[in-house]
Amino acid sequence: MIGDRHIAALDQILELVVLVNDDMTRSLARAGLTVSRTHLLWELRRHGPTTQRDLAAALKVSARTVTGLVDGLETTGFVSRQPHPTDRRATLVTFTERGRQTVEAMEHGQQEFAHLLFAEMPAERFDGFTAGLGEILDRLRGIGLAQSQPGDDR
Amino acid sequence: MIGDRHIAALDQILELVVLVNDDMTRSLARAGLTVSRTHLLWELRRHGPTTQRDLAAALKVSARTVTGLVDGLETTGFVSRQPHPTDRRATLVTFTERGRQTVEAMEHGQQEFAHLLFAEMPAERFDGFTAGLGEILDRLRGIGLAQSQPGDDR
DNA sequence: CAAAATAGTGAGCATGACTCACGGTGTGGT
DNA sequence: ACCACACCGTGAGTCATGCTCACTATTTTG
Incomplete structure (x- = not known):
C-alpha cells in the first residue's frame, strides 16, 4: 500500500x-560557536546593530536568554555591547571585527556545503526534489504546525 | 547561475x-516528554527491556546521561527499573503500561503526520522528491559529515 | 583467588531555555 | 510638571541535556 x-x-x-x-x-x-549564538550572529548580519529586545523577538526567545547569549558572544569576542544613542535603557549589540569575519567565513562555508550536496546531481532530479520540498514546506508552514503530532524524531 | x-x-x-x-x-x-527521553522510549520499543549500558550505546550518550533520562521517565511513570535476572550490577529498563500506550499513540501520530505531508501530493512529485532526498542522504552519510562546514543553521 | 573490567550513580560543570523580581529609564495622561 | 505605567536589561533560581571524575558493587579473567 x-x-x-x-x-x-x-x-x-x-x-x-x-x-x-x-x-x-x-x-x-x-568555530567556537553554538547553534543559538550563531542564530544571533545571523540576525546581526541581516539587520546590523540591534537592541537585545529586538534580538529576542527575532530569535523567538526571552529577553533573559538573549542576555546570556550576548554574554557568551562578548566573552569570546564576537560581539560587543554599545549604549543606545537615544534610549539609555537599551543596549545595541554590534559585531567586533572578529565576529564580522567569522560570519563571512560561515557564509562561504555554507556555499561549499550546498555545492557538496547538489553539484553532481542531475538537473532533473534536483528540480524534482526542490518541487516536492517546496510543497512540504508550504504544508508545514500552513498547518500552523501546532496540530500535528509526529510524536517521534527519527 | x-x-x-x-x-x-x-x-x-x-x-x-x-x-x-x-x-x-x-x-x-x-505528551509530557522531551526529545531525548523519547529517543530512549523508541529504543525500548525496538529492543524490549534493555540495560542502561545498552541504552547508552544505542543512544550514543554516556552511561551517566542514561541514568538521568531514566530517572525522569521513571518519575513521570513511563518506565520502571527492574533488577537484571543474572547480573546483579545491571538494571533492566522496561515500559510501564502508560509508557507502552504512549509510544503506540506516538506511532499512530507519526502516521497521521506522514499522511498530512504527502497524501495529496501527485505520485510523480513524491517520487521525484524521495529520489533527490535519497541522494542527499547518501552524500551526507558518506562524507562522514565531519569535513563540511555549513556554518549556519537557518 | 587476586586483579581487572563492568554497571550504575553521586557530585560537579556548561549550555540554553524558562520565570519572577527588580532597578533604571522613557512616555503619556491629567 | 508630575506620577503612574510601560519597557529594557539583568540577577536569581529552575529544568533538561550533555560531559567527566570518583566511587561502590559486582562479575570476569588470568
Whole structure:
C-alpha cells in the first residue's frame, strides 16, 4: 500500500534533520560557536546593530536568554555591547571585527556545503526534489504546525 | 547561475529542519516528554527491556546521561527499573503500561503526520522528491559529515 | 583467588531555555 | 510638571541535556 512509502519518506526526512543538525553543531563547535549564538550572529548580519529586545523577538526567545547569549558572544569576542544613542535603557549589540569575519567565513562555508550536496546531481532530479520540498514546506508552514503530532524524531 | 539555486535549496532544507524540530518538540511537550527521553522510549520499543549500558550505546550518550533520562521517565511513570535476572550490577529498563500506550499513540501520530505531508501530493512529485532526498542522504552519510562546514543553521 | 573490567550513580560543570523580581529609564495622561 | 505605567536589561533560581571524575558493587579473567 501507498502508506508505507509515505512513512518511509518521513523517516528519511527525520534522518535528514538529525544529520544536518549534528553536522551543523560540530562545525560550529570548531568555530567556537553554538547553534543559538550563531542564530544571533545571523540576525546581526541581516539587520546590523540591534537592541537585545529586538534580538529576542527575532530569535523567538526571552529577553533573559538573549542576555546570556550576548554574554557568551562578548566573552569570546564576537560581539560587543554599545549604549543606545537615544534610549539609555537599551543596549545595541554590534559585531567586533572578529565576529564580522567569522560570519563571512560561515557564509562561504555554507556555499561549499550546498555545492557538496547538489553539484553532481542531475538537473532533473534536483528540480524534482526542490518541487516536492517546496510543497512540504508550504504544508508545514500552513498547518500552523501546532496540530500535528509526529510524536517521534527519527 | 546555478549556484544560487543550490543555495536556495539549502535554505529550504534548513527551514525544514527548523520546522520539523520545533513541531516535534511541541508535540512531545504536550505528551509530557522531551526529545531525548523519547529517543530512549523508541529504543525500548525496538529492543524490549534493555540495560542502561545498552541504552547508552544505542543512544550514543554516556552511561551517566542514561541514568538521568531514566530517572525522569521513571518519575513521570513511563518506565520502571527492574533488577537484571543474572547480573546483579545491571538494571533492566522496561515500559510501564502508560509508557507502552504512549509510544503506540506516538506511532499512530507519526502516521497521521506522514499522511498530512504527502497524501495529496501527485505520485510523480513524491517520487521525484524521495529520489533527490535519497541522494542527499547518501552524500551526507558518506562524507562522514565531519569535513563540511555549513556554518549556519537557518 | 587476586586483579581487572563492568554497571550504575553521586557530585560537579556548561549550555540554553524558562520565570519572577527588580532597578533604571522613557512616555503619556491629567 | 508630575506620577503612574510601560519597557529594557539583568540577577536569581529552575529544568533538561550533555560531559567527566570518583566511587561502590559486582562479575570476569588470568
